[in-house]
Amino acid sequence: MDLILFDTISFNELEMTEGKKEITTIGDIRLLVDQFYTRIREDQLVGPVFDAVIRDQWPRHLEKMYTFWETVLLGNHTYFGSPFPPHAKLLIGAQHFNTWLKLWYETLDAYFYGPLAEEAKWRADKMAAMFLSKIEYYQGTGKTPLI
Numbered sequence: 001m002d003l004i005l006f007d008t009i010s011f012n013e014l015e016m017t018e019g020k021k022e023i024t025t026i027g028d029i030r031l032l033v034d035q036f037y038t039r040i041r042e043d044q045l046v047g048p049v050f051d052a053v054i055r056d057q058w059p060r061h062l063e064k065m066y067t068f069w070e071t072v073l074l075g076n077h078t079y080f081g082s083p084f085p086p087h088a089k090l091l092i093g094a095q096h097f098n099t100w101l102k103l104w105y106e107t108l109d110a111y112f113y114g115p116l117a118e119e120a121k122w123r124a125d126k127m128a129a130m131f132l133s134k135i136e137y138y139q140g141t142g143k144t145p146l147i
């Protein structure tokens with residue numbers, strides 16, 4: 001009986017991590033970011049919002065996002081921007097952020113497991129909530145964001 005239980009647990013753990021890896025290198029960050037924005041661009045709700053701003057500058061945007069997530073997850077400080085301002089005047093709300101987060105979680109779960117994969121979800125959750133609350137504030141008051 002014990003043996004059967006042990007086998008079941010091992011099998012489940014194997015299935016959860018099979019073909020996946022922990023996030024450890026800039027190559028992992030690039031894979032994550034590339035796969036995520038491929039999903040973003042294919043999405044009918046959020047894809048057009050990105051494309052309207054980024055147009056033919058996707059390589060530049062992806063390079064910036066590699067540095068952002070490399071800084072957040074690997075602690076190599078290569079991103080020196082201000083994340084919020086490009087979002088301040090976008091006509092987006094809770095539904096857009098929910099879709100963004102769903103695609104982010106799906107991409108992470110498709111390729112990665114482990115503490116940094118979970119941290120990537122946690123960080124994105126917090127930033128999405130912060131962005132949304134600032135956007136709603138600016139949309140409600142008509143004020144211009146300072147930072």
Ligand code: HEM
Binds near residue numbers: 049092131
């Ligand atoms: C539906 C939700 C979102 C939309 C539509 C969106 C859209 C955009 C757009 C249009 C840009 C500017 C790209 C450019 O000018 O090249 C941008 C930049 C960026 N976004 Fe988002 N974004 C969303 C959510 C998020 C979230 C949740 C995060 C953080 C986890 C994030 C992090 C960033 C960062 C770091 C930049 C670069 C800022 C800089 O110029 O330094 N975005 N985003």
